[in-house]
Amino acid sequence: MSRKILVTTIVLCTVLVLAMMPVFSACAAPKAKPGQVLKVGMMNPATGPAAEKGRPMMDGNTDGIKYINAELGGAGGYQVEVTLLDTNYDTAKVVTIVKKFMDDGCLLFTTASSKEMSAAMTSANNEGFPGISCFSSPSLYRPSKHIYGQTPDYGDDALAFANFYKAKIWKGQGKPKFALHLLNNPTGYGARDAFKAKADELGIEVVSIDEHAATTTSEMESLTRIKAKNPDVLYISSTPAPTAIIIKNANELKLYPGITIGCGHAGLTKALVDLAGASAVEGVWGAFPMVMWGEDVPGMAKMTEYCQKLHPADYGNMDYITSWAQSLIVAEILKLAVKNAGYDVLAKGDAAAWQAVETLGIQKLKNYNVAGLQGPVSYTAGDNRLTKFNRIYQIKGGKIGSPSDWVEAPLVKYEEYPWFGK
Amino acid sequence: MDLPCGTRNFDYARDMAVLRTKTHWALFLVLLAIVFTMPLYLGKYWLGVSNLIGITIIAALGLNLLVGYCGQLSVGHAGFIAVGAYTTAVLAGKMGVPFLLALLCSGVMAGLVGLIFGLPSVRVKGFYLAITTIAAQFIIIWIVNHWSAVTGGFVGISVPPASIGGLVFKSEASQFYLIMVMTALCILFAKNLARGRVGRAFVAVRDNDLAAQVMGINLMYYKLLAFFVGCFLAGIAGSLFATWVGFMNAENFTLADSILYIGMVIIGGIGTTLGPILGVVLIRLLQQGIIFVSPFLEGAFSTLPAGFTTGIGPMVFGLVIILFLILEPRGLAHRWILFKAAYRLWPFSY
Numbered sequence: 040m041s042r043k044i045l046v047t048t049i050v051l052c053t054v055l056v057l058a059m060m061p062v063f064s065a066c067a068a069p070k071a072k073p074g075q076v077l078k079v080g081m082m083n084p085a086t087g088p089a090a091e092k093g094r095p096m097m098d099g100n101t102d103g104i105k106y107i108n109a110e111l112g113g114a115g116g117y118q119v120e121v122t123l124l125d126t127n128y129d130t131a132k133v134v135t136i137v138k139k140f141m142d143d144g145c146l147l148f149t150t151a152s153s154k155e156m157s158a159a160m161t162s163a164n165n166e167g168f169p170g171i172s173c174f175s176s177p178s179l180y181r182p183s184k185h186i187y188g189q190t191p192d193y194g195d196d197a198l199a200f201a202n203f204y205k206a207k208i209w210k211g212q213g214k215p216k217f218a219l220h221l222l223n224n225p226t227g228y229g230a231r232d233a234f235k236a237k238a239d240e241l242g243i244e245v246v247s248i249d250e251h252a253a254t255t256t257s258e259m260e261s262l263t264r265i266k267a268k269n270p271d272v273l274y275i276s277s278t279p280a281p282t283a284i285i286i287k288n289a290n291e292l293k294l295y296p297g298i299t300i301g302c303g304h305a306g307l308t309k310a311l312v313d314l315a316g317a318s319a320v321e322g323v324w325g326a327f328p329m330v331m332w333g334e335d336v337p338g339m340a341k342m343t344e345y346c347q348k349l350h351p352a353d354y355g356n357m358d359y360i361t362s363w364a365q366s367l368i369v370a371e372i373l374k375l376a377v378k379n380a381g382y383d384v385l386a387k388g389d390a391a392a393w394q395a396v397e398t399l400g401i402q403k404l405k406n407y408n409v410a411g412l413q414g415p416v417s418y419t420a421g422d423n424r425l426t427k428f429n430r431i432y433q434i435k436g437g438k439i440g441s442p443s444d445w446v447e448a449p450l451v452k453y454e455e456y457p458w459f460g461k
Numbered sequence: 462m463d464l465p466c467g468t469r470n471f472d473y474a475r476d477m478a479v480l481r482t483k484t485h486w487a488l489f490l491v492l493l494a495i496v497f498t499m500p501l502y503l504g505k506y507w508l509g510v511s512n513l514i515g516i517t518i519i520a521a522l523g524l525n526l527l528v529g530y531c532g533q534l535s536v537g538h539a540g541f542i543a544v545g546a547y548t549t550a551v552l553a554g555k556m557g558v559p560f561l562l563a564l565l566c567s568g569v570m571a572g573l574v575g576l577i578f579g580l581p582s583v584r585v586k587g588f589y590l591a592i593t594t595i596a597a598q599f600i601i602i603w604i605v606n607h608w609s610a611v612t613g614g615f616v617g618i619s620v621p622p623a624s625i626g627g628l629v630f631k632s633e634a635s636q637f638y639l640i641m642v643m644t645a646l647c648i649l650f651a652k653n654l655a656r657g658r659v660g661r662a663f664v665a666v667r668d669n670d671l672a673a674q675v676m677g678i679n680l681m682y683y684k685l686l687a688f689f690v691g692c693f694l695a696g697i698a699g700s701l702f703a704t705w706v707g708f709m710n711a712e713n714f715t716l717a718d719s720i721l722y723i724g725m726v727i728i729g730g731i732g733t734t735l736g737p738i739l740g741v742v743l744i745r746l747l748q749q750g751i752i753f754v755s756p757f758l759e760g761a762f763s764t765l766p767a768g769f770t771t772g773i774g775p776m777v778f779g780l781v782i783i784l785f786l787i788l789e790p791r792g793l794a795h796r797w798i799l800f801k802a803a804y805r806l807w808p809f810s811y
Contacts, residue, residue, distance in 0.1 A: 085755060086755055086773060086774060087774075124752050124753070125751075125752055125755040126752075127751075127752075127774055130706075130709075130712055130713050131513060131706075131713065132748065132749075132752060134509065134513075134705075134706050135506060135509040135510050135513060135749065136506075136752065138504075138505035138506040138508070138509040138633065139504075139505075139506035139509075141504075141505050141506070142504030142505050142506040142507075143506075154712070157617060157708060157710070158706070158708070160708065161619070161706065161707030161708045162707065165631065165707070178616055223606065223615040224615050224616075224710075224712070225615075225616060227615075228615060228616050250615075
């Protein structure tokens with residue numbers, strides 16, 4: 040009798056499983072037919088004057104997409120096909136490249152730098168073609184349109200560092216005195232605008248603002264002026280090469296050590312230590328929105344494996360992490376868009392597909408953890424910064440380390456200040 | 462112009478015509494048909510590249526009038542283009558001046574600035590003049606970067622799309638038509654200027670200014686006129702560039718761009734109207750090619766150190782200039798003339 044019950048149960052279960060299979064398969068990720076892919080455009084300054092950042096970033100993008108396709112099965116069940124182009128850090132090329140992405144039916148595009156996105160955003164905003172910039176400045180999305188920032192902007196760096204300084208480093212009385220040394224482009228001006236908007240609220244005094252070019256070879260003259268103003272902090276928002284020159288000059292003038300030096304995330308990379316020398320940058324602080332190499336986060340092992348296998352020279356470079364994380368975010372956006380809009384809408388790669396990716400992909404991001412490589416990614420209406428979290432690092436013994444906790448950067452509505460963009 | 466065997470002109474007007482045979486007319490109409498139907502079969506990318514080529518042709522035509530015809534070396538052409546671009550940005554973007562008026566003002570403004578920096582040409586020439594025009598590049602860009610209340614400074618400035626009588630040239634295809642019409646008009650202007658009295662005076666100044674003066678040519682007038690006309694065209698190119706790109710800052714107008722323009726004119730064939738056109742097309746297409754080749758090479762030769770393609774663009778550009786200077790110093794235009802001659806005589810090319 041019990042055997043009969045057992046057989047009946049097995050048969051019933053088998054029939055039930057067979058009957059439910061279409062339901063199960065409908066719930067699983069859609070099966071892509073041959074040739075069905077999701078296209079993405081990615082541009083990086085892999086050659087030209089910003090190649091020290093752009094080349095590892097292109098590698099990070101490439102390797103990240105390889106990992107997504109090979110090990111995660113693509114995005115939402117569809118392979119991600121990338122059109123990856125080198126901008127040479129040339130704005131005229133960027134303007135044509137973004138149009139190529141549109142022609143190729145890409146669903147969104149990415150840039151490495153704020154300069155590239157500045158050149159691409161007019162065409163992209165006109166057409167409603169969504170773009171994500173790894174590094175960004177407030178001018179890209181204040182007011183917000185179709186351009187998004189992967190990381191907190193250069194203004195957020197400045198405010199995060201200023202807050203950290205006041206809470207953890209400053210021991211004096213009254214207002215700490217900040218001297219700013221800024222790259223003469225959106226990288227520097229993002230920080231300038233942040234101090235301009237929030238210095239009083241933060242309780243700091245900006246005693247001088249100096250600018251430098253990306254090609255600067257000496258800042259002795261400007262630093263001599265700064266030294267005369269007796270600042271407590273020298274804040275530098277620039278790329279690694281000029282930052283290294285400024286810090287070396289500050290050492291030569293005996294301005295540093297003796298004051299605190301803080302950097303924005305564009306300058307805080309391994310290249311800064313290599314260019315300036317470990318002893319010159321010992322104790323320098325900086326904001327950076329990514330984890331360090333070797334940290335115990337879920338995505339570190341795979342990223343390290345791919346980096347060491349495909350681009351071992353990039354190991355230790357934090358820009359690689361940023362663009363690897365960018366690839367993961369792109370895949371998450373596509374996954375959400377497939378789920379919410381369906382592949383057929385996206386397959387056209389037209390204005391309707393771009394709108395679907397933006398409204399049903401990017402704007403549906405909610406606490407995506409990016410495998411722990413950066414702060415959680417969420418969209419908040421009116422705020423096109425996808426991540427609002429930064430960490431403050433310090434260089435010790437030639438290594439960038441000692442990270443702080445994640446610091447959330449509040450939204451600053453720059454467009455409400457009459458001087459913004461003027 | 463060489464004419465096919467058996468073709469004769471019976472009056473002066475026909476002898477001076479740009480298009481003189483039925484074949485010329487047929488080829489010209491075919492060219493027009495091809496160019497003006499391009500938006501039907503090209504995507505935004507290739508239309509964008511075509512727009513960039515058209516704008517660059519206008520700028521290169523101006524430089525060619527100055528350097529190729531009049532022999533006045535200018536290494537600050539990108540600076541003069543910037544003057545035109547920012548004039549349009551300010552007039553059309555901030556003051557609401559109609560686009561066509563802004564376009565004209567851009568040309569005139571760039572021409573006037575060119576006149577100022579062309580004044581030393583009355584006294585100096587050759588390398589010395591080159592240095593004074595480099596100064597123009599640096600001074601103009603410095604002003605653009607630091608007069609931020611007007612120019613937007615380092616951050617940049619937004620420029621509204623061109624519009625004429627309610628017709629807004631916002632899409633890539635509509636911009637293409639605007640730019641191609643302007644390019645065609647500028648080519649016609651440059652061609653006519655070069656083969657007229659002014660052009661002959663330019664050539665006389667270029668070949669031997671002392672002899673030209675002895676013959677009664679006013680050196681100061683013609684040298685300054687060359688600067689004005691060359692920079693006027695640069696200003697027109699800048700104005701179109703500004704409305705095409707929509708957002709710009711000084712990084713769009715670098716010294717490297719100024720040198721690139723000279724390279725384009727040399728490669729195409731200095732002192733001919735066709736030369737700059739061919740030079741611009743070749744260099745701009747090469748630049749686009751490099752965008753694709755660079756990542757491909759990095760991927761194909763992954764055993765080589767990462768970043769080995771850095772600088773491939775300048776290397777290719779330098780190599781092309783060297784090869785042209787050695788193998789075809791008269792540029793692509795001369796090669797085109799040789800090809801046409803060989804084609805006409807084929808198969809009896811003795």
